[in-house]
Amino acid sequence: MSVAFGFDFDHTLGVDNGLERTGLVEYAAELGRPLDVQRDPEWIARLDALLTEFRNGRIARAEMLARFAAAIGAPPDALDGERWKAICIALVDRLVRPVDGAHDLLASLVDRGIPVAILTNGWTPLQQRKIARALPGFDDALPILVSDVVGASKPAAAAFEALVGALGVPRDAVWYVGDNPRTDVAGALGAGLRAVWFDWEGHPYPGDVPPPTLRIAALRELEDAAENTIAP
Numbered sequence: 377m378s379v380a381f382g383f384d385f386d387h388t389l390g391v392d393n394g395l396e397r398t399g400l401v402e403y404a405a406e407l408g409r410p411l412d413v414q415r416d417p418e419w420i421a422r423l424d425a426l427l428t429e430f431r432n433g434r435i436a437r438a439e440m441l442a443r444f445a446a447a448i449g450a451p452p453d454a455l456d457g458e459r460w461k462a463i464c465i466a467l468v469d470r471l472v473r474p475v476d477g478a479h480d481l482l483a484s485l486v487d488r489g490i491p492v493a494i495l496t497n498g499w500t501p502l503q504q505r506k507i508a509r510a511l512p513g514f515d516d517a518l519p520i521l522v523s524d525v526v527g528a529s530k531p532a533a534a535a536f537e538a539l540v541g542a543l544g545v546p547r548d549a550v551w552y553v554g555d556n557p558r559t560d561v562a563g564a565l566g567a568g569l570r571a572v573w574f575d576w577e578g579h580p581y582p583g584d585v586p587p588p589t590l591r592i593a594a595l596r597e598l599e600d601a602a603e604n605t606i607a608p
């Protein structure tokens with residue numbers, strides 16, 4: 377029986393410690409409108425909500441930056457998309473780290489000849505740099521599908537269709553692993569894939585989302601599952 381794995385990146389294989397939020401904060405300072413996010417933590421929630429809309433494809437980069445400009449009292453066209461991208465890319469080495477066990481898990485799957493790919497919402501140069509930083513070597517070895525190039529964002533079925541195509545196995549042979557019940561688990565199940573919920577940050581599972589095929593609390597559990605039950 378053929379088996380393949382697709383992975384979410386952020387909070388599944390790597391963390392970026394609020395990189396895009398930090399990019400906005402640094403850009404505001406550069407424009408002479410510094411934000412004190414430590415003293416005013418409401419800013420963190422506000423910026424994260426704005427970035428989630430952008431990352432999941434609901435608003436374009438220009439719209440996100442225009443709303444941020446309004447929030448900091450700058451003119452609507454004060455922020456340049458290319459400058460913000462450059463600020464974010466420059467933050468990768470400082471902020472991006474692998475999740476425990478990510479390297480070992482991918483190495484073990486690849487060693488066993490199991491097809492592996494990454495499907496992530498976001499924009500291509502940044503996601504690729506983050507993956508290269510967290511998992512050196514795998515950025516060249518694995519297909520990496522980023523929503524801006526795929527033309528569809530999770531949880532849309534079209535995003536998972538692209539993953540199935542990249543893995544080259546039947547859809548019901550694909551196990552998609554992610555931390556987000558709505559975008560990862562519900563999206564994968566809705567597209568006919570199997571879904572692994574990576575439950576490691578203490579968030580409750582929403583009652584209105586179908587249960588995952590498998591729940592893990594550490595990536596090494598997936599290594600065991602792959603060896604003993606999923607692809608023995």
Ligand SMILES: [Mg+2]
Pocket residue numbers: 384385386387388554555556
């Ligand atoms: Mg994630």
